[in-house]
Amino acid sequence: MNFEFDAQTEEMRETITDFARERLAGPEDFDPGEFRRRWRLVGEQGALGTVVPGEYGGLGQGAVTAAAVMEALGYGCTDTGFVFSLGAHVFACLTPIVEFGTAEQKRQWLPPLCSGEYVAAHAITEPEAGSDALSMRTRAERRGDVYVLNGGKSFTTNSPVADVFVVQAATRPGGGCFGLTSFVVEAGTPGLTVGRHYQKVGLRGSPTADVRFDECRVPASQMLGPEGDGFGVFRTSMAWERTCLFALYLGVMRRVLETSVAYAGERQQFGSAIGGFQAVSHRVVDMALRLEAARLLLYRAAWGLDRGSTDEVMPALAKLAVSEAAVQAGLDAVQIQGGLGILHGQAEAALRDALPARIFSGTNEIQKNNIARALGLGEKARPQAHPSRRGKN
Ligand SMILES: Cc1cc2nc3c(=O)[nH]c(=O)nc-3n(C[C@H](O)[C@H](O)[C@H](O)COP(=O)(O)OP(=O)(O)OC[C@H]3O[C@@H](n4cnc5c(N)ncnc54)[C@H](O)[C@@H]3O)c2cc1C
Numbered sequence: 001m002n003f004e005f006d007a008q009t010e011e012m013r014e015t016i017t018d019f020a021r022e023r024l025a026g027p028e029d030f031d032p033g034e035f036r037r038r039w040r041l042v043g044e045q046g047a048l049g050t051v052v053p054g055e056y057g058g059l060g061q062g063a064v065t066a067a068a069v070m071e072a073l074g075y076g077c078t079d080t081g082f083v084f085s086l087g088a089h090v091f092a093c094l095t096p097i098v099e100f101g102t103a104e105q106k107r108q109w110l111p112p113l114c115s116g117e118y119v120a121a122h123a124i125t126e127p128e129a130g131s132d133a134l135s136m137r138t139r140a141e142r143r144g145d146v147y148v149l150n151g152g153k154s155f156t157t158n159s160p161v162a163d164v165f166v167v168q169a170a171t172r173p174g175g176g177c178f179g180l181t182s183f184v185v186e187a188g189t190p191g192l193t194v195g196r197h198y199q200k201v202g203l204r205g206s207p208t209a210d211v212r213f214d215e216c217r218v219p220a221s222q223m224l225g226p227e228g229d230g231f232g233v234f235r236t237s238m239a240w241e242r243t244c245l246f247a248l249y250l251g252v253m254r255r256v257l258e259t260s261v262a263y264a265g266e267r268q269q270f271g272s273a274i275g276g277f278q279a280v281s282h283r284v285v286d287m288a289l290r291l292e293a294a295r296l297l298l299y300r301a302a303w304g305l306d307r308g309s310t311d312e313v314m315p316a317l318a319k320l321a322v323s324e325a326a327v328q329a330g331l332d333a334v335q336i337q338g339g340l341g342i343l344h345g346q347a348e349a350a351l352r353d354a355l356p357a358r359i360f361s362g363t364n365e366i367q368k369n370n371i372a373r374a375l376g377l378g379e380k381a382r383p384q385a386h387p388s389r390r391g392k393n
Pocket of ligand 1: 127132155356359366
């Protein structure tokens with residue numbers, strides 16, 4: 001076992017932390033121009049292409065390094081919504097293209113997605129199909145050399161600014177986990193429309209909206225992976241997302257812990273710093289304990305991904321631990337600051353930004369269902385991988 005990053009990852013962590021601090025500060029609410037400007041900076045810095053092979057414009061690194069980069073972004077950049085958008089782009093969109101794309105698709109999409117020229121969005125959730133994603137209604141029907149997509153998606157991160165969409169649609173309605181297929185769809189394709197971006201409680205710098213497909217004709221050459229293997233594509237991107245994207249919250253928690261320690265050391269009540277009161281200092285210790293425990297789980301899951309592990313339990317445990325620790329860290333930070341914690345600022349923002357983490361990438365209840373099933377408990381058997389990918393996912 002080795003608990004240290006290699007020299008290259010350590011250097012990237014430091015560089016990205018400084019870069020995020022100095023160049024990624026921005027408004028908390030989504031602003032399209034500002035979003036694009038910073039997105040290009042991140043692309044130039046190389047942080048969008050961490051897991052993309054060098055021949056397609058990336059850095060060719062693995063999950064541990066990608067998680068370290070996300071942690072550094074979350075630590076250095078106080079606009080957690082913007083960092084979340086970066087993570088959704090990399091782990092739900094670029095990673096599936098790297099893993100499942102044809103050479104032609106990789107040549108077409110990966111360079112502009114790494115450089116910061118393009119923004120990508122991943123669309124699976126629908127108004128009637130959230131946790132029960134397999135019951136989606138969006139259909140993709142083959143007509144000659146195109147697939148015609150019809151249906152509506154909701155909660156699609158980055159969709160208001162996206163140049164490219166990774167979309168899941170049913171090619172065999174009622175076919176369960178073999179009934180879905182993934183497509184790469186270019187923005188501007190006739191029939192694809194994006195709604196107004198939502199007003200969210202947290203992650204406000206990340207634009208989210210509904211997406212509609214009405215007789216949207218997508219070339220069959222833009223199918224991602226084999227027909228019927230959309231669930232395999234989805235599972236792969238979720239394993240990366242539940243591991244590496246959530247690393248951004250490790251950075252946020254570290255920042256919140258540091259400000260909480262500083263505040264507890266400075267704020268005087270009853271003639272001494274409040275950090276001297278055990279109720280306050282123990283709260284800070286619990287924040288540190290949850291952060292370090294979640295951090296170990298997350299890097300353990302990333303280590304597994306780098307070794308080709310197809311285990312879904314470690315990423316689910318990492319997602320659970322990090323998101324619950326992040327929500328509790330936000331609550332603790334607010335409590336430590338007393339009345340000031342309720343005013344607009346870093347503590348309450350950390351809480352608001354953490355709340356969605358219990359929901360996206362599969363809710364924490366669904367993670368627990370999946371872990372219970374892996375332990376031999378729960379209601380239904382886990383769906384099998386598509387025959388073409390058995391042994392890979
Ligand atoms: C900020 C944010 C960004 C998102 N980005 C994207 C994106 O880019 N692309 C995308 O496709 N989706 C995205 N989503 C959607 C997200 O994946 C869904 O919200 C999530 O899967 C839950 O679906 P739902 O909201 O329909 O909740 P529901 O499925 O309706 O669940 C409601 C509640 O019931 C519980 N529940 C449901 N079924 C069970 C069960 N079997 N056992 C126990 N409890 C259960 C859930 O845990 C939850 O507490 C995003 C969501 C958020 C909040």
